[in-house]
Amino acid sequence: MQVLKPSLSPCLKRQKLHHVSRQANTCVCTSVLTAPAQVEQPKQVLQSPWQDSKWTQYKWTVYRGIAYDLTSFIERHPAGNWLINLAIGRDCTALFESYHLRPKVASEQLKRLPVLQDFPVEAVPSSPYPNDSDLYNTIR
Numbered sequence: 001m002q003v004l005k006p007s008l009s010p011c012l013k014r015q016k017l018h019h020v021s022r023q024a025n026t027c028v029c030t031s032v033l034t035a036p037a038q039v040e041q042p043k044q045v046l047q048s049p050w051q052d053s054k055w056t057q058y059k060w061t062v063y064r065g066i067a068y069d070l071t072s073f074i075e076r077h078p079a080g081n082w083l084i085n086l087a088i089g090r091d092c093t094a095l096f097e098s099y100h101l102r103p104k105v106a107s108e109q110l111k112r113l114p115v116l117q118d119f120p121v122e123a124v125p126s127s128p129y130p131n132d133s134d135l136y137n138t139i140r
Protein backbone atom coordinates (compact mmCIF):
# COMPACT_ATOMS: atom_id res chain seq x y z
CA MET A 1 0.00 0.00 0.00
CA GLN A 2 1.21 3.52 -0.83
CA VAL A 3 2.33 5.41 2.29
CA LEU A 4 0.81 8.90 2.32
CA LYS A 5 2.49 11.90 3.80
CA PRO A 6 0.12 13.03 6.57
CA SER A 7 -1.10 16.60 6.53
CA LEU A 8 -2.72 18.76 9.21
CA SER A 9 -6.51 18.51 9.08
CA PRO A 10 -9.32 18.52 11.64
CA CYS A 11 -9.84 15.12 13.25
CA LEU A 12 -13.51 14.77 14.19
CA LYS A 13 -12.84 12.52 17.15
CA ARG A 14 -10.59 14.96 18.91
CA GLN A 15 -12.02 18.13 17.35
CA LYS A 16 -8.61 19.60 16.82
CA LEU A 17 -5.89 19.76 14.19
CA HIS A 18 -3.53 16.85 13.93
CA HIS A 19 -2.23 14.47 11.30
CA VAL A 20 -4.86 13.05 8.99
CA SER A 21 -4.37 11.09 5.79
CA ARG A 22 -6.61 12.80 3.23
CA GLN A 23 -6.66 9.88 0.81
CA ALA A 24 -7.21 7.04 3.27
CA ASN A 25 -9.53 9.23 5.33
CA THR A 26 -8.01 8.09 8.57
CA CYS A 27 -6.35 9.83 11.44
CA VAL A 28 -2.81 8.50 11.71
CA CYS A 29 -2.59 9.44 15.38
CA THR A 30 -5.50 7.35 16.55
CA SER A 31 -6.43 5.31 13.46
CA VAL A 32 -10.07 6.39 13.79
CA LEU A 33 -12.21 7.41 10.86
CA THR A 34 -12.49 11.12 10.18
CA ALA A 35 -14.56 13.19 7.79
CA PRO A 36 -12.86 13.96 4.45
CA ALA A 37 -10.53 16.88 4.89
CA GLN A 38 -12.40 20.00 3.76
CA VAL A 39 -11.70 23.66 4.09
CA GLU A 40 -14.89 25.53 5.03
CA GLN A 41 -15.26 28.74 3.01
CA PRO A 42 -16.83 31.59 5.00
CA LYS A 43 -20.25 32.37 3.51
CA GLN A 44 -20.74 35.97 2.45
CA VAL A 45 -23.87 37.35 4.10
CA LEU A 46 -25.38 40.22 2.13
CA GLN A 47 -26.97 43.04 4.08
CA SER A 48 -30.64 43.46 3.19
CA PRO A 49 -31.41 47.12 2.44
CA TRP A 50 -35.15 46.19 2.54
CA GLN A 51 -34.91 45.04 6.16
CA ASP A 52 -32.02 46.88 7.75
CA SER A 53 -33.36 50.00 9.54
CA LYS A 54 -30.16 51.76 8.57
CA TRP A 55 -31.60 51.88 5.02
CA THR A 56 -35.36 51.48 5.43
CA GLN A 57 -35.49 54.97 6.91
CA TYR A 58 -34.74 56.27 3.39
CA LYS A 59 -36.74 56.17 0.18
CA TRP A 60 -33.74 54.76 -1.60
CA THR A 61 -33.13 53.89 -5.20
CA VAL A 62 -30.06 52.70 -7.08
CA TYR A 63 -28.98 54.27 -10.34
CA ARG A 64 -25.94 52.83 -12.14
CA GLY A 65 -24.49 51.35 -8.97
CA ILE A 66 -25.00 54.39 -6.74
CA ALA A 67 -27.71 54.61 -4.07
CA TYR A 68 -29.66 57.86 -3.71
CA ASP A 69 -32.22 59.07 -1.19
CA LEU A 70 -35.32 60.24 -3.08
CA THR A 71 -37.21 61.38 0.05
CA SER A 72 -36.86 65.10 -0.50
CA PHE A 73 -37.56 64.91 -4.24
CA ILE A 74 -40.65 62.71 -4.57
CA GLU A 75 -43.16 65.52 -4.12
CA ARG A 76 -41.09 67.80 -6.38
CA HIS A 77 -40.82 65.34 -9.27
CA PRO A 78 -42.05 67.20 -12.39
CA ALA A 79 -44.11 64.22 -13.53
CA GLY A 80 -45.74 63.68 -10.12
CA ASN A 81 -45.10 61.07 -7.45
CA TRP A 82 -46.80 58.03 -9.00
CA LEU A 83 -44.01 57.29 -11.48
CA ILE A 84 -41.08 58.12 -9.24
CA ASN A 85 -42.53 55.87 -6.53
CA LEU A 86 -41.75 52.97 -8.86
CA ALA A 87 -38.06 53.72 -8.33
CA ILE A 88 -38.13 53.22 -4.55
CA GLY A 89 -36.44 50.09 -3.24
CA ARG A 90 -34.98 48.95 -6.54
CA ASP A 91 -32.44 49.70 -9.23
CA CYS A 92 -34.26 52.37 -11.26
CA THR A 93 -31.74 52.68 -14.09
CA ALA A 94 -34.00 51.24 -16.82
CA LEU A 95 -37.05 53.21 -15.62
CA PHE A 96 -35.06 56.42 -15.36
CA GLU A 97 -33.41 56.08 -18.75
CA SER A 98 -36.47 54.91 -20.62
CA TYR A 99 -38.97 57.48 -19.30
CA HIS A 100 -37.01 60.72 -19.49
CA LEU A 101 -37.09 62.31 -22.91
CA ARG A 102 -34.26 64.68 -21.98
CA PRO A 103 -31.84 62.40 -20.09
CA LYS A 104 -29.38 65.21 -19.33
CA VAL A 105 -32.04 67.32 -17.60
CA ALA A 106 -33.14 64.43 -15.36
CA SER A 107 -29.52 63.37 -14.70
CA GLU A 108 -28.58 66.87 -13.53
CA GLN A 109 -31.37 66.67 -10.94
CA LEU A 110 -30.35 63.17 -9.90
CA LYS A 111 -26.79 64.34 -9.22
CA ARG A 112 -28.14 66.83 -6.67
CA LEU A 113 -29.86 64.11 -4.59
CA PRO A 114 -28.19 62.78 -1.41
CA VAL A 115 -25.94 59.78 -2.08
CA LEU A 116 -26.17 56.94 0.47
CA GLN A 117 -22.57 56.03 1.31
CA ASP A 118 -21.77 52.37 2.12
CA PHE A 119 -25.17 51.25 0.78
CA PRO A 120 -25.06 47.51 -0.14
CA VAL A 121 -25.78 48.08 -3.85
CA GLU A 122 -24.54 44.56 -4.66
CA ALA A 123 -27.62 43.17 -2.84
CA VAL A 124 -29.98 44.95 -5.26
CA PRO A 125 -30.75 43.15 -8.54
CA SER A 126 -29.27 45.18 -11.37
CA SER A 127 -31.54 46.58 -14.09
CA PRO A 128 -30.65 46.94 -17.77
CA TYR A 129 -28.84 50.14 -18.79
CA PRO A 130 -30.73 51.35 -21.92
CA ASN A 131 -28.60 54.44 -22.47
CA ASP A 132 -25.56 52.26 -23.15
CA SER A 133 -27.20 51.23 -26.43
CA ASP A 134 -26.50 53.44 -29.45
CA LEU A 135 -29.56 51.98 -31.15
CA TYR A 136 -31.77 52.90 -28.19
CA ASN A 137 -30.42 56.46 -28.06
CA THR A 138 -30.89 56.89 -31.81
CA ILE A 139 -34.50 55.71 -31.69
CA ARG A 140 -35.30 58.05 -28.77
Ligand code: HEM
Binding pocket: 061, 070, 073, 077, 078, 079, 083, 084, 085, 086, 087, 092, 095, 096, 099, 100, 101, 102, 105, 106, 109, 110
Ligand atom coordinates in the same frame (compact mmCIF):
# COMPACT_ATOMS: atom_id res chain seq x y z
C1 HEM B 1 -34.93 58.57 -9.77
C2 HEM B 1 -34.91 59.87 -9.75
C3 HEM B 1 -35.62 60.77 -10.73
C4 HEM B 1 -35.27 62.04 -10.97
C5 HEM B 1 -34.11 62.78 -10.34
C6 HEM B 1 -36.17 62.55 -11.97
C7 HEM B 1 -36.11 63.80 -12.48
C8 HEM B 1 -36.96 64.32 -13.42
C9 HEM B 1 -36.87 65.64 -14.00
C10 HEM B 1 -35.80 66.67 -13.67
C11 HEM B 1 -37.84 65.76 -14.90
C12 HEM B 1 -38.10 66.95 -15.83
C13 HEM B 1 -37.36 66.62 -17.13
C14 HEM B 1 -37.45 67.66 -18.22
O1 HEM B 1 -37.98 68.74 -17.97
O2 HEM B 1 -36.94 67.36 -19.31
C15 HEM B 1 -38.58 64.52 -14.89
C16 HEM B 1 -39.66 64.25 -15.70
C17 HEM B 1 -40.24 63.04 -15.84
N1 HEM B 1 -39.91 61.91 -15.11
FE1 HEM B 1 -38.53 61.75 -13.69
N2 HEM B 1 -37.06 61.58 -12.31
C18 HEM B 1 -36.75 60.46 -11.58
C19 HEM B 1 -37.38 59.24 -11.65
C20 HEM B 1 -38.35 58.93 -12.54
C21 HEM B 1 -38.91 57.62 -12.75
C22 HEM B 1 -38.49 56.39 -11.95
C23 HEM B 1 -39.81 57.72 -13.75
C24 HEM B 1 -40.66 56.66 -14.37
C25 HEM B 1 -40.92 55.50 -13.84
C26 HEM B 1 -39.85 59.09 -14.17
C27 HEM B 1 -40.65 59.58 -15.16
C28 HEM B 1 -40.69 60.88 -15.59
C29 HEM B 1 -41.52 61.37 -16.67
C30 HEM B 1 -42.51 60.54 -17.49
C31 HEM B 1 -41.26 62.70 -16.80
C32 HEM B 1 -41.90 63.64 -17.83
C33 HEM B 1 -41.24 63.41 -19.18
C34 HEM B 1 -39.93 64.11 -19.28
O3 HEM B 1 -39.82 65.23 -18.82
O4 HEM B 1 -38.98 63.53 -19.84
N3 HEM B 1 -38.96 59.81 -13.44
N4 HEM B 1 -38.02 63.66 -13.99
